[in-house]
Amino acid sequence: MAERLGELLVASGVLDREALDRAVAEKNRRGGPLGLVLVEMGLLGEEPYVRALSRQLQLAAVVLDPAKVDGAVVRVVTKETCERYGLVAFRLDRERGLLDLAMADATSNEAIDAVEAATGLKVRPFVAGPRAVDRVVQVHYANGAAAQPPPAVPAPTPRPAASAQRIDDLEDAVRRLEGLVLSLIGLLVDDGKVDREALSKRVAKSRGGKGR
Numbered sequence: 007m008a009e010r011l012g013e014l015l016v017a018s019g020v021l022d023r024e025a026l027d028r029a030v031a032e033k034n035r036r037g038g039p040l041g042l043v044l045v046e047m048g049l050l051g052e053e054p055y056v057r058a059l060s061r062q063l064q065l066a067a068v069v070l071d072p073a074k075v076d077g078a079v080v081r082v083v084t085k086e087t088c089e090r091y092g093l094v095a096f097r098l099d100r101e102r103g104l105l106d107l108a109m110a111d112a113t114s115n116e117a118i119d120a121v122e123a124a125t126g127l128k129v130r131p132f133v134a135g136p137r138a139v140d141r142v143v144q145v146h147y148a149n150g151a152a153a154q155p156p157p158a159v160p161a162p163t164p165r166p167a168a169s170a171q172r173i174d175d176l177e178d179a180v181r182r183l184e185g186l187v188l189s190l191i192g193l194l195v196d197d198g199k200v201d202r203e204a205l206s207k208r209v210a211k212s213r214g215g216k217g218r
Contacts, residue, residue: 011111011114014058014063015059018059018061019058020050020054020055025049029044029049032047039111041111045136052137063133065181066181067133068106068134069134070108070135070138070141072146076096076098079097080094080095080142081146082098082127083121087120091120092139093117093139096142102128103126103127104127104129106130107121107130108133108139108142110134
């Protein structure tokens with residue numbers, strides 16, 4: 007759904023109509039996800055791209071490190087599907103049959119449906135930068151590594167319907183809250199009310215403290 011992705015970026019104010027038209031023309035010429043085309047053409051930086059989509063879709067963003075992503079999880083989805091839709095699997099909840107996807111275009115219901123049909127897993131979408139997604143795919147599909155079937159998922163312990171619904175509602179609320187927090191931080195940084203370097207140091211210090 008390149009059209010919807012482009013419209014969201016224009017509506018968020020990070021992309022103008024002329025730039026979108028140029029990117030769509032280039033995408034039609036060479037193929038590939040629109041997000042990757044936009045970033046590679048220099049029409050939009052990866053950070054504002056991720057921040058805008060996270061804000062517009064109210065989805066949490068994920069920072070991908072190829073060295074920290076399990077290759078077995080990545081290869082649950084075929085390389086062809088990853089490259090066609092600009093996505094990569096980065097986390098698998100075997101017990102509950104859930105697959106977390108980092109998506110350069112999290113508006114694509116077609117992509118989510120394709121992955122769910124191929125894997126038999128329930129997809130949870132996250133926003134990610136198109137170049138970051140591409141790097142993970144290239145690293146973990148190097149040397150022609152083939153896709154692997156998802157590990158067998160044990161049947162979940164039956165839960166009362168009301169309890170299951172409450173858990174699902176809570177997960178949705180947490181993801182929306184994560185997206186809103188990211189959007190708020192982005193707005194504060196853009197407005198100059200928060201210093202980006204100071205914020206990065208504070209986050210690093212906080213993570214270091216949690217690890218002790």
